[in-house]
Amino acid sequence: MYKIIKKERLHDTIYSMWIEAPDVASSVQPGQFIILMIQEKGERIPLTVADFDREKGLIRIVFQIVGKTSEELSTLKEGDKLYSFIGPLGKKTEIALYGKVITIGGGTGIACIHTIARALKEVGNEVISIIGARTKDLIIMEEEIKKASSKLIVTTDDGSYGRKGFVTQVLKEILDKDQSIKKVWTIGPAIMMKVTCETTKPYSVETIVSLNSVMVDGTGMCGSCRVTINGETKFVCTDGPEFDGQLVEWSEFANRLTRYQEQEQKSWGIYHKPTHTCRYGKETE
Ligand code: FAD
Ligand code: FES
């Protein structure tokens, strides 16, 4: 169980893995996530289900190296096994026939929006996807998102590919021209999701965000992923990860994302000591 069946490097720091997890694949729905552990004494990290194959019992994860555990995960090879892979977790996306909708992915959020866009299109919505990243190399899963959407617009901050600028600029242009947009989903860095919500607010278009709070148990018990939504405390792992973006207290959310930075840097430092070798040794490819 939890064997890595296929591993691909999408960018220097971004990897895709297909994991054998028939228990998760049999019931996962768009918008849900898993929590994995590489080894028994390792930390638990949440990752969104980027794709799934129910027949083969496989789950795809796409992750960026941002610290110790994501880097260690990137060193595993096809055939290696994960210690645990729990899911599906969180509430599923509300897939229904809305009409014309927009799905937005920024950075690794592009992978997270994939199953949502696909499911929305499958039930008959006209799905306009906007995906963006800092530069061309960081645009991932373009073909998959294109297939999952009725129309795809790509942006890069530096103009190296697609439209130059931010996803929110394209969003505003669409909203200015087209009053028939019924709903927007946005997944990416906190600032991108916040600006998306500010952009849609004057147009009164409901905007769903997927929050990536720091999680520990993933079952609503530890309180780590607590956020404030419309003045009420909610847990992203069990009440989310999707919320109405207009109701999120964004400054608290952003502050809580960095509250373990000291420990994270310490753990990164220990992991990079020259004597260290992870369970599977360093990557050779
Ligand atoms: P660290 O050095 O430990 O931390 C770097 C930063 O990552 C921290 O400052 C914090 O903001 C975040 N982080 C650290 N630990 C956790 C944790 N336990 N839970 C959540 N965030 C943490 N990333 C992807 O690349 N792809 C995804 O599909 C994806 N989906 C996610 C879905 C959900 C529901 C959530 C909550 C997070 C998701 N993330 C995703 C973020 C991913 O969990 C973190 O990048 C990862 O945990 C970092 O671990 P690290 O040890 O490598 O980095
Ligand atoms: Fe512990 Fe959500 S991760 S309550």
Ligand code: MG
């Ligand atoms: Mg960590």
